[in-house]
Amino acid sequence: MSRDEIEDLLYQGYQGRRLEEGVRRSGFLQWPERAVGIDTRSIVIARAMMHAVDGRGDLCCPGPMSPGPALAFGATPLEFLRQLAHRGTSPAASRAGGLSWTDLRRGLIGWDGPPGMMTQVLAGAALAFAQRGENRAALVFESERALDTGGWHEGLNFAAARRVPLIVVLVASGSAGVGRVRQIDGVARAYGITAVSIGRDSHAGIFATVRAARRRAAVGGGPTLVALEGGPGDDRWQSQEEFASWALTEGHVIEGELESIRRAAAAGVDHAFGRIVKEPGPEPHDALAAVRIGSPPLRPWTRLKSPRPYAGAEAPMEGPGVN
Numbered sequence: 001m002s003r004d005e006i007e008d009l010l011y012q013g014y015q016g017r018r019l020e021e022g023v024r025r026s027g028f029l030q031w032p033e034r035a036v037g038i039d040t041r042s043i044v045i046a047r048a049m050m051h052a053v054d055g056r057g058d059l060c061c062p063g064p065m066s067p068g069p070a071l072a073f074g075a076t077p078l079e080f081l082r083q084l085a086h087r088g089t090s091p092a093a094s095r096a097g098g099l100s101w102t103d104l105r106r107g108l109i110g111w112d113g114p115p116g117m118m119t120q121v122l123a124g125a126a127l128a129f130a131q132r133g134e135n136r137a138a139l140v141f142e143s144e145r146a147l148d149t150g151g152w153h154e155g156l157n158f159a160a161a162r163r164v165p166l167i168v169v170l171v172a173s174g175s176a177g178v179g180r181v182r183q184i185d186g187v188a189r190a191y192g193i194t195a196v197s198i199g200r201d202s203h204a205g206i207f208a209t210v211r212a213a214r215r216r217a218a219v220g221g222g223p224t225l226v227a228l229e230g231g232p233g234d235d236r237w238q239s240q241e242e243f244a245s246w247a248l249t250e251g252h253v254i255e256g257e258l259e260s261i262r263r264a265a266a267a268g269v270d271h272a273f274g275r276i277v278k279e280p281g282p283e284p285h286d287a288l289a290a291v292r293i294g295s296p297p298l299r300p301w302t303r304l305k306s307p308r309p310y311a312g313a314e315a316p317m318e319g320p321g322v323n
Helices: 003-025 040-047 068-072 077-084 117-131 144-148 150-162 174-181 184-191 203-221 238-249 255-276
Strands: 059-061 138-143 166-171 194-198 224-228
Touching (some): 003 040, 003 068, 003 077, 003 203, 040 068, 040 138, 040 166, 040 203, 040 224, 040 238, 059 117, 068 077, 117 138, 117 166, 138 144, 144 166, 150 166, 150 184, 166 203, 184 224, 194 203, 203 224, 203 238, 238 255
Parallel strands (some): 059 138, 138 166, 166 224, 194 224
């Protein structure tokens, strides 16, 4: 890892911890119980990809691991809190559910739909990268429940057959999920692709594993299926502290720099919590505005024609009968 990558992982890990603790303390933010914890391993996986701010980097769907991968791709704690609190200032202008959103310039694509679907979408994006000869890859996080869906297997089979640059991370949820993701060796063999498992590996080891998978995929080596096994329970943040110790001894980071990174991460998150309580909800008129294309589109969606019963672009969106 480069010095910048080490510092980023330290900063983003401390951001994640402070963010999770703040949401747990807050009385107005409701974080779904299924996603209440931030797994720093997801941050490491996402940071091992290639990032850009001009839409030319890798593409990532955080899935059930949001906001960890989103932080690695440049999202801010304030953006995540706005999305979580459904503020009018949120990245999706309160028109999208879930814990992630789409920002293609930074390489983020959000979706809170059924398991398996985003593997299909990211496989298509990865095919486009390959056909255009771009040094880009796609990363998608899915729950182990995706193993039960035909769409996920169709997407993986397509990606394997076309040797597209795709990395699929299957995330265990609970003890039963751990057992299931450990079965991916057989799934990977069936599709003729590489499989790796990540458990309580060090941050440096995870980073090296994913970076190698990304490099292999980008030169035509095909997809990699990653099993993200259950974390270390109550000691989830131990891996972050172990990485901090490694950075001091092996990464040439000095104690003063580490403390500065820790303080900067805490300050940014605390500022976000101070801001979010003052920000407004969505404007009702904006939320009900007609959505279409054919003229300058109304953010963030586009549609050729307004859906019934509001036919016509200039149909009024207020008054009796409008909910």
